[in-house]
Amino acid sequence: MHKPLIKIKNLKKYFYDKNKTVKALDGISLDIHESEILGLLGVNGAGKTTLSSILATLHPPTDGEVLFGDQSIYKDINSFRKKIGFCPQKPNLINHSTVKQNLIFAGRYFGLEESEIKTRVDELVEQFDLSKYADSKPFVLSGGYKQRVLLTRSIIHKPKLVILDEPTVGLDPHIRHQLWENIRDLKSQGITVILTTHYLDEAETLSDRICILDKGKIRLIDTPENLKSVYQKSKLEDVFIQLMKEEPK
Amino acid sequence: MTKSNSYLKVFWELLKTDFYVYRQSMVDWVINTIIWASCTIISFAYIFPIAGMTKDFAVFVAVGTVISCIYWDIWSTSYTFIADLEGERTIDYSLTLPLPNYLVLTKYIVSYAIKGGLPALITLPLAKLFLWNSMSFHNFSILKFTIIFLLSAIFMGSFSLFITSRISRMTQIENIGLRFLFPIWFFGGSNYSWKMIEGVAPTMAKINLINPLIYPMEGIRVAVLGQPGYINFFVCVLMTIFFTILFGFMGINKLKNRLDFV
Numbered sequence: 040m041h042k043p044l045i046k047i048k049n050l051k052k053y054f055y056d057k058n059k060t061v062k063a064l065d066g067i068s069l070d071i072h073e074s075e076i077l078g079l080l081g082v083n084g085a086g087k088t089t090l091s092s093i094l095a096t097l098h099p100p101t102d103g104e105v106l107f108g109d110q111s112i113y114k115d116i117n118s119f120r121k122k123i124g125f126c127p128q129k130p131n132l133i134n135h136s137t138v139k140q141n142l143i144f145a146g147r148y149f150g151l152e153e154s155e156i157k158t159r160v161d162e163l164v165e166q167f168d169l170s171k172y173a174d175s176k177p178f179v180l181s182g183g184y185k186q187r188v189l190l191t192r193s194i195i196h197k198p199k200l201v202i203l204d205e206p207t208v209g210l211d212p213h214i215r216h217q218l219w220e221n222i223r224d225l226k227s228q229g230i231t232v233i234l235t236t237h238y239l240d241e242a243e244t245l246s247d248r249i250c251i252l253d254k255g256k257i258r259l260i261d262t263p264e265n266l267k268s269v270y271q272k273s274k275l276e277d278v279f280i281q282l283m284k285e286e287p288k
Numbered sequence: 289m290t291k292s293n294s295y296l297k298v299f300w301e302l303l304k305t306d307f308y309v310y311r312q313s314m315v316d317w318v319i320n321t322i323i324w325a326s327c328t329i330i331s332f333a334y335i336f337p338i339a340g341m342t343k344d345f346a347v348f349v350a351v352g353t354v355i356s357c358i359y360w361d362i363w364s365t366s367y368t369f370i371a372d373l374e375g376e377r378t379i380d381y382s383l384t385l386p387l388p389n390y391l392v393l394t395k396y397i398v399s400y401a402i403k404g405g406l407p408a409l410i411t412l413p414l415a416k417l418f419l420w421n422s423m424s425f426h427n428f429s430i431l432k433f434t435i436i437f438l439l440s441a442i443f444m445g446s447f448s449l450f451i452t453s454r455i456s457r458m459t460q461i462e463n464i465g466l467r468f469l470f471p472i473w474f475f476g477g478s479n480y481s482w483k484m485i486e487g488v489a490p491t492m493a494k495i496n497l498i499n500p501l502i503y504p505m506e507g508i509r510v511a512v513l514g515q516p517g518y519i520n521f522f523v524c525v526l527m528t529i530f531f532t533i534l535f536g537f538m539g540i541n542k543l544k545n546r547l548d549f550v
Contacts, residue, residue, distance in 0.1 A: 095384050096384060096550055097380060097383055097384055097549065097550070098548045098549065098550065099548070099549075099550045113550070116388075116550060117291070117294075117295075117386040117387065117388065118386070120384060120385060120386040121386050123384075125381075125384045127377070127380055127381070129375075129376055129377060130376065131376045131377050131378045131380055131381050132376075132378075133305065133309065133378065134376075135308075135309040135312055136305075136308065136309070140308070144301065144305045147301040147304075148298050148301050148302065148385045148386070148387075149385075149386065150294060150297060150298070150386070
């Protein structure tokens with residue numbers, strides 16, 4: 040029996056532009072289980088980034104609830120923020136500071152003790168193979184290394200949930216594979232991961248469950264194996280293509 | 289740890305990060321300030337008197353340069369903020385930290401105040417150096433100077449956030465500078481006191497009372513040169529606080545809507 044870490048109930052996010060209302064999320068409900076990797080899939084504008092940024096508390100929803108345990112995350116948003124890590128699409132590191140300093144600053148923001156920060160930074164630099172660049176400034180790093188630093192920064196405070204918004208976009212295949220290992224490591228540490236991605240192979244390889252979003256609604260949510268079996272396809276990509284051709288029920 | 293202590297700690301850590309970043313550019317900023325202040329003071333002290341201007345006016349302008357230097361830093365802070373919004377969005381990271389988002393933006397105000405204020409401190413010793421005997425510190429009040437200097441720096445931080453909140457695109461920064469910041473500065477007491485304006489155009493002087501820059505400018509001159517000839521110091525202090533709160537509130541609200549944060 041999977042224990043839900045996050046319960047999302049009828050979540051809506053509307054954007055109002057002059058006379059037009061854009062429904063980025065239109066009544067999403069789902070449970071996110073402890074220690075699972077949940078892949079969020081969808082075409083551009085499906086609502087993946089909106090959902091992940093609402094869960095990261097970056098934007099408020101228009102309506103609906105997000106429960107952590109049994110409590111709304113908005114009841115004590117700052118204590119919820121201590122339990123999550125957010126890895127945005129664009130690397131937003133401090134370019135004037137070294138990789139190590141970026142991690143140290145992050146540890147301080149989350150109230151870690153100096154000795155704990157030191158141990159944690161050393162441990163993560165080793166784990167994510169960042170030693171070579173620990174004293175370099177982020178602007179000299181390649182895209183893959185920047186993403187690794189972002190990933191490291193997002194777990195410095197040992198969160199229960201990590202939200203990864205298209206972490207491998209634009210990266211070379213071998214770098215993507217290295218990052219996949221890092222993401223699997225998070226799961227093995229008991230961290231729940233929400234992975235927003237455009238890459239179907241990535242979602243298929245990494246995710247315990249896949250949630251396919253379309254026009255702000257959930258089209259399907261299941262394990263990759265079940266999805267392939269129901270649609271009688273060998274690859275998730277084929278399932279996705281067929282699903283996008285079908286009209287939503 | 290109580291909630292407020294925990295917020296204070298995060299706030300302080302964010303500020304410390306900014307200090308760390310600023311430290312790397314501080315020498316450049318001091319050099320920029322020296323060049324700006326030197327050009328102004330030298331012109332008013334040694335060139336304009338040939339055309340009949342008194343050296344007292346050079347002292348008057350030199351003291352105002354302290355505020356002008358902080359004021360024109362608004363341009364660069366707005367540029368940096370908008371560049372971040374259009375580029376890497378480091379602000380998004382701050383907005384996911386365990387700190388209420390209005391405090392994240394308040395941190396920007398304090399941080400901008402320090403960024404603009406610290407280099408501007410060099411202006412007064414520089415003025416003394418160039419003006420020597422013409423510049424007397426006989427009426428100088430360290431208490432008044434500290435109060436108005438700190439308040440002015442925080443006001444500029446708040447005004448800077450407000451200006452930034454009104455700029456939607458990088459290409460608008462130049463327009464804001466020339467259409468908005470320049471007239472405020474020009475009529476805000478940089479080149480003449482409020483009483484000078486009142487003497488020649490009383491209506492314009494009354495309108496100018498809504499110019500937020502007039503109060504820091506007048507206040508700093510009272511602190512360095514003495515009260516006579518300027519708006520009452522306490523009025524300057526109160527109005528500077530008023531405009532700081534007003535622009536801070538409007539800036540934070542506008543950015544809250546624009547960035548759509550919680």
